Amino acid sequence: MSIKENDILKKFRSFSENKIAPHASYIDEKQNIPEELLTDLKKSGFLGVLIPKEFGGLELNYIDYGLLNEEIGKVCTTIRSLITVQNMVAVIINRYGDNLQKSKWLPKMASGEAIAAFCLTEPGFGSDAKNIQSGLQAEGKDKFILNGNKKWISFAQIADILLVIARAEEGLCCIIVEKKTVGIEITPINDMLGARGCLLGEIRFNNCKIPQSHLVGNLGFGLFPVAFTGLDIGRYSIAWGCVGMAETCLDISKKYSKTRKQFDLQIFNHQLVKRILTDMAVELKAARLLCLNAGSFLENKSRDSFAEVLSAKYFASKMVRFVTARAVELHGASGLKKGNPVERFFRDAKIMQTIEGSDQMMQLMISRYL
Amino acid sequence: MNELKKKIKLFISEKIDITNLADTDDMFKQGFVNSLFAMELVMFVENEIGVKVENKDLMLDNFRSVCAIEKFIMSKK
Numbered sequence: 135m136s137i138k139e140n141d142i143l144k145k146f147r148s149f150s151e152n153k154i155a156p157h158a159s160y161i162d163e164k165q166n167i168p169e170e171l172l173t174d175l176k177k178s179g180f181l182g183v184l185i186p187k188e189f190g191g192l193e194l195n196y197i198d199y200g201l202l203n204e205e206i207g208k209v210c211t212t213i214r215s216l217i218t219v220q221n222m223v224a225v226i227i228n229r230y231g232d233n234l235q236k237s238k239w240l241p242k243m244a245s246g247e248a249i250a251a252f253c254l255t256e257p258g259f260g261s262d263a264k265n266i267q268s269g270l271q272a273e274g275k276d277k278f279i280l281n282g283n284k285k286w287i288s289f290a291q292i293a294d295i296l297l298v299i300a301r302a303e304e305g306l307c308c309i310i311v312e313k314k315t316v317g318i319e320i321t322p323i324n325d326m327l328g329a330r331g332c333l334l335g336e337i338r339f340n341n342c343k344i345p346q347s348h349l350v351g352n353l354g355f356g357l358f359p360v361a362f363t364g365l366d367i368g369r370y371s372i373a374w375g376c377v378g379m380a381e382t383c384l385d386i387s388k389k390y391s392k393t394r395k396q397f398d399l400q401i402f403n404h405q406l407v408k409r410i411l412t413d414m415a416v417e418l419k420a421a422r423l424l425c426l427n428a429g430s431f432l433e434n435k436s437r438d439s440f441a442e443v444l445s446a447k448y449f450a451s452k453m454v455r456f457v458t459a460r461a462v463e464l465h466g467a468s469g470l471k472k473g474n475p476v477e478r479f480f481r482d483a484k485i486m487q488t489i490e491g492s493d494q495m496m497q498l499m500i501s502r503y504l
Numbered sequence: 505m506n507e508l509k510k511k512i513k514l515f516i517s518e519k520i521d522i523t524n525l526a527d528t529d530d531m532f533k534q535g536f537v538n539s540l541f542a543m544e545l546v547m548f549v550e551n552e553i554g555v556k557v558e559n560k561d562l563m564l565d566n567f568r569s570v571c572a573i574e575k576f577i578m579s580k581k
């Protein structure tokens with residue numbers, strides 16, 4: 135498949151290399167995103183890339199959106215995740231929100247005035263999302279009362295709006311909750327192994343009053359199809375992010391293996407090292423093709439896109455664990471030292487196994503299509 | 505059998521491992537389908553039949569059986 139490089143991607147690559155990459159190691163170490171970078175990101179318009187132009191977004195197609203995730207994956211997992219979550223929530227509101235919700239939130243999300251978080255996981259329910267317990271109780275004609283706990287929520291610490299999946303009498307629902315709502319308590323979660331700038335949090339909802347007009351999609355359809363529409367995009371973004379991470383690690387490893395000498399030879403010229411680099415490169419190519427394939431299914435709005443995205447996420451997240459581990463290995467001791475990007479990517483790669491569905495969840499879902 | 509019903513049945517037969525599904529059988533109640541099916545069903549109706557599923561249409565009554573899906577689609581055409 136030939137891919138046309140367009141101006142937005144060129145601009146994004148330059149933004150990514152010049153504005154994001156210099157902060158990547160700081161973000162990992164300090165577990166925070168510098169204010170300056172956040173401001174630049176908001177101004178750049180790259181936060182709301184899937185949002186339609188009529189709401190101020192860039193309205194990228196899915197292939198370009200994938201390539202953008204690949205670019206950013208090359209430099210910083212945290213900022214890739216920020217763009218991922220923002221677009222997951224935007225896609226849900228754009229697809230299932232009503233006109234009022236769209237015109238209120240999408241322009242703010244495109245400009246970065248509103249940062250979004252996606253709140254599904256709870257302390258007792260991760261993979262078993264269907265059984266989450268956070269509850270929505272109708273109060274009067276126009277309100278719900280929300281009670282419950284959400285855990286491991288990316289960007290909970292800075293989000294302005296929370297898209298919450300909770301249980302009402304009719305079944306699971308998806309509802310927009312403004313962070314300023316009375317009764318919300320957020321406790322930061324720090325010291326994760328990887329994706330360390332994602333500003334995770336545990337969120338408690340204590341008798342929060344939410345207007346019923348904030349419901350996205352009908353009662354009872356909050357997980358399928360509403361939230362899953364976002365998770366689909368999340369998985370697609372992660373898969374491409376993994377490709378980007380692996381590309382950087384392969385690149386650094388090739389260069390290193392041509393400079394590092396052992397036994398009077400560049401290590402690149404030892405046959406066993408060639409084998410490692412070859413396996414890295416071929417796994418990476420295969421993952422990238424699966425991502426492109428998923429992108430074209432999404433672009434064609436094929437109902438099989440869901441399955442293709444699952445395969446891409448499953449394979450790419452395994453691939454990136456393999457490639458980053460080999461990259462660390464090829465660097466010897468220096469690959470195990472903080473400050474070497476391959477060390478950071480190795481830790482970030484492990485996170486990709488769990489988020490947006492673990493390996494086992496991917497296997498179970500993909501097997502449905504066999 | 506009309507073309508629309510044939511299409512619906514073909515789609516469902518690809519997704520559900522059951523031989524004699526009656527047109528009025530409630531697939532959700534009888535546990536024939538899991539929830540991913542809801543995603544695919546919406547995509548099928550929108551992209552292969554060409555009928556937009558609005559928010560207010562997201563109701564099990566529109567999707568629970570072959571007949572229900574057919575009736576829903578006809579009401580939108």
Ligand SMILES: Cc1cc2nc3c(=O)[nH]c(=O)nc-3n(C[C@H](O)[C@H](O)[C@H](O)COP(=O)(O)OP(=O)(O)OC[C@H]3O[C@@H](n4cnc5c(N)ncnc54)[C@H](O)[C@@H]3O)c2cc1C
Nearest residue numbers: 252253254255259260261286287288329488489490492494
């Ligand atoms: C960095 C980070 C960011 C995150 N951001 C968000 C976010 O923004 N929003 C959000 O809602 N959540 C978020 N999460 C949570 C994430 O989605 C969950 O961690 C994930 O769904 C797994 O759930 P769990 O951690 O409860 O693990 P569990 O579901 O308890 O799984 C533990 C292990 O059991 C296995 N397992 C479970 N069920 C089965 C089964 N049926 N068969 C076989 N094996 C099984 C799993 O595969 C896994 O290996 C984030 C997590 C991380 C690490």
